[in-house]
Amino acid sequence: xxxxxxxxxxxxxxxxxxxxxxxxxxxxxxxxxxxxxxxxxxxxxxxxxxxxxxxxxxxxxxxxxxxxxxxxxxxxxxxxxxxxxxxxxxxxxxxxxxxxxxxxxxxxxxxxxxxxxxxxxxxxxxxxxxxxxxxxxxxxxxxxxxxxxxxxxxxxxxxxxxxxxxxxxxxxxxxxxxxxxxxxxxxxxxxxxxxxxxxxxxxxxxxxxxxxxxxxxxxxxxxxxxxxxxxxxxxxxxxxxxxxxxxxxxxxxxxxxxx
Amino acid sequence: xxxxxxxxxxxxxxxxxxxxxxxxxxxxxxxxxxxxxxxxxxxxxxxxxxxxxxxxxxxxxxxxxxxxxxxxxxxxxxxxxxxxxxxxxxxxxxxxxxxxxxxxxxxxxxxxxxxxxxxxxxxxxxxxxxxxxxxxxxxxxxxxxxxxxxxxxxxxxxxxxxxxxxxxxxxxxxxxxxxxxxxxxxxxxxxxxxxxxxxxxxxxxxxxxxxxxxxxxxxxxxxxxxxxxxxxxxxxxxxxxxxxxxxxxxxxxxxxxxxxxxxxxxxxxxxxxxxxxxxxxxxxxxxxxxxxxxxxxxxxxxxxxxxxxxxx
Numbered sequence: 001x002x003x004x005x006x007x008x009x010x011x012x013x014x015x016x017x018x019x020x021x022x023x024x025x026x027x028x029x030x031x032x033x034x035x036x037x038x039x040x041x042x043x044x045x046x047x048x049x050x051x052x053x054x055x056x057x058x059x060x061x062x063x064x065x066x067x068x069x070x071x072x073x074x075x076x077x078x079x080x081x082x083x084x085x086x087x088x089x090x091x092x093x094x095x096x097x098x099x100x101x102x103x104x105x106x107x108x109x110x111x112x113x114x115x116x117x118x119x120x121x122x123x124x125x126x127x128x129x130x131x132x133x134x135x136x137x138x139x140x141x142x143x144x145x146x147x148x149x150x151x152x153x154x155x156x157x158x159x160x161x162x163x164x165x166x167x168x169x170x171x172x173x174x175x176x177x178x179x180x181x182x183x184x185x186x187x188x189x190x191x192x193x194x195x196x197x198x199x200x201x202x203x204x205x206x207x208x209x210x211x212x213x214x215x216x217x218x219x220x221x222x223x224x225x226x227x228x229x230x231x232x233x234x235x236x237x238x239x240x241x242x243x244x245x246x247x248x249x250x251x252x253x254x255x256x257x258x259x
Numbered sequence: 260x261x262x263x264x265x266x267x268x269x270x271x272x273x274x275x276x277x278x279x280x281x282x283x284x285x286x287x288x289x290x291x292x293x294x295x296x297x298x299x300x301x302x303x304x305x306x307x308x309x310x311x312x313x314x315x316x317x318x319x320x321x322x323x324x325x326x327x328x329x330x331x332x333x334x335x336x337x338x339x340x341x342x343x344x345x346x347x348x349x350x351x352x353x354x355x356x357x358x359x360x361x362x363x364x365x366x367x368x369x370x371x372x373x374x375x376x377x378x379x380x381x382x383x384x385x386x387x388x389x390x391x392x393x394x395x396x397x398x399x400x401x402x403x404x405x406x407x408x409x410x411x412x413x414x415x416x417x418x419x420x421x422x423x424x425x426x427x428x429x430x431x432x433x434x435x436x437x438x439x440x441x442x443x444x445x446x447x448x449x450x451x452x453x454x455x456x457x458x459x460x461x462x463x464x465x466x467x468x469x470x471x472x473x474x475x476x477x478x479x480x481x482x483x484x485x486x487x488x489x490x491x492x493x494x495x496x497x498x499x500x501x502x503x504x505x506x507x508x509x510x511x512x513x514x515x516x517x518x519x520x521x522x523x524x525x526x527x528x529x530x531x532x533x534x535x536x537x538x539x540x541x542x543x544x545x546x547x548x549x550x551x552x553x554x555x556x557x558x559x560x561x562x563x564x565x566x567x568x569x570x571x
Contacts, residue, residue: 005370
């Protein structure tokens with residue numbers, strides 16, 4: 001019961017911090033304007049006809065998946081920065097399980113990431129991205145799965161970092177290529193075999209493709225935009241989530257014990 | 260009663276380290292004792308305190324805190340200690356009360372509720388009492404960043420005492436505080452120590468803060484180079500001196516030589532009190548003096564001398 005309380009408290013703290021941070025709130029509001037309206041709108045105007053699908057919906061689903069996945073992953077690696085500062089010092093010396101820290105942090109960053117994409121969904125609806133009630137309802141579990149996946153991936157990365165400077169370098173190295181390999185803003189239907197292998201190994205690909213599978217379900221663009229059946233994406237993500245979570249948590253707890 | 264802190268042959272070598280950061284140190288701290296860990300940068304103080312507070316694992320040796328082994332019973336150790344970190348460990352975006360609330364939940368004192376008014380009555384009462392104790396009052400509900408540095412430190416201390424720890428670790432608690440805040444903070448810590456019978460383990464660079472400790476332990480290059488009460492440590496290396504002068508300086512000089520006292524003569528006569536007390540010297544001189552002053556060595560004098568001999 002104590003550990004459950006701790007998990008809820010840690011998650012609540014992350015959410016509270018988000019609501020108290022005007023910078024992050026404003027950024028969450030501006031980000032959809034830049035990504036969906038400016039970027040998606042420009043791509044739609046110039047390439048929409050040639051591509052044969054709605055680029056605004058394409059970029060919306062791309063950035064939706066990316067934000068959920070990356071925001072949670074980044075939140076987890078912030079444990080590295082926080083370790084020497086802030087309240088995280090308190091967490092590591094309190095009589096709580098390291099597993100509770102991991103679960104509470106993933107849950108907290110998930111809630112923050114979900115809050116961050118709310119303006120994005122509203123903005124997409126305003127720009128007439130076809131969001132049915134079913135799609136909106138399905139986006140909730142998709143968002144949760146995407147965030148948990150991001151959290152597990154961030155936890156795995158956390159174990160490869162020695163300090164906060166390394167964290168920035170690893171992040172650039174790991175996330176930037178995924179923007180292209182996962183088809184964030186450009187289709188990846190045709191890739192040379194070596195890029196296809198890298199793309200298949202990129203977790204962000206399945207997160208984004210799952211979001212697209214839900215949003216474009218039943219539309220005429222579905223076949224051109226979605227790469228894999230959503231059920232396949234869920235299965236791959238569930239498998240990756242299980243592996244990353246088990247390996248990441250084990251490494252994290254071992255590393256904490258042997259510091 | 261078991262020692263509050265028991266350190267035996269403690270060694271820590273970091274993974275990529277070529278030498279031991281802590282190299283076989285041993286000491287004990289009794290319950291209720293005020294113990295200060297001193298040493299220059301790189302001496303091994305922070306490493307030692309990190310091991311004692313379970314955030315770092317030892318390479319070898321054993322450490323027991325309140326009777327619990329830090330490796331096998333880390334969780335029990337954490338329940339018995341309070342820690343005031345070198346760097347502020349408050350969430351600046353949260354209020355003082357929210358910081359206290361999260362601490363209380365982490366230590367299993369109360370269930371978590373998202374709002375203060377939803378927390379149990381006992382918690383609300385405790386927070387109000389603690390806030391009054393440190394003269395925070397309603398400011399405890401303000402964001403931490405709006406509180407002064409001294410107030411933030413006090414908030415960290417009352418938060419650290421919420422779970423009634425038996426041992427309080429203070430890692431350079433006055434770092435970054437002005438003189439007035441430092442003084443108030445120490446008065447407050449002294450009050451807490453009396454009221455709660457706390458064992459205090461302090462690391463500091465401010466040697467005057469360690470003067471009031473029951474015992475000091477000086478570390479250098481991972482070794483214990485001196486341990487004892489500040490008075491004993493000072494007495495081991497730095498002697499008290501008597502500064503005197505007289506109208507008839509020749510007579511005074513002759514008398515000092517007759518008494519076989521070691522002294523230097525500059526503007527005044529400077530006598531080392533290594534054999535006799537100040538009273539015995541003055542009594543033995545038996546002639547009118549124009550000035551009389553004793554000079555005690557500070558812990559800082561002793562500390563610098565110990566480090567110099569350790570380096571040599």
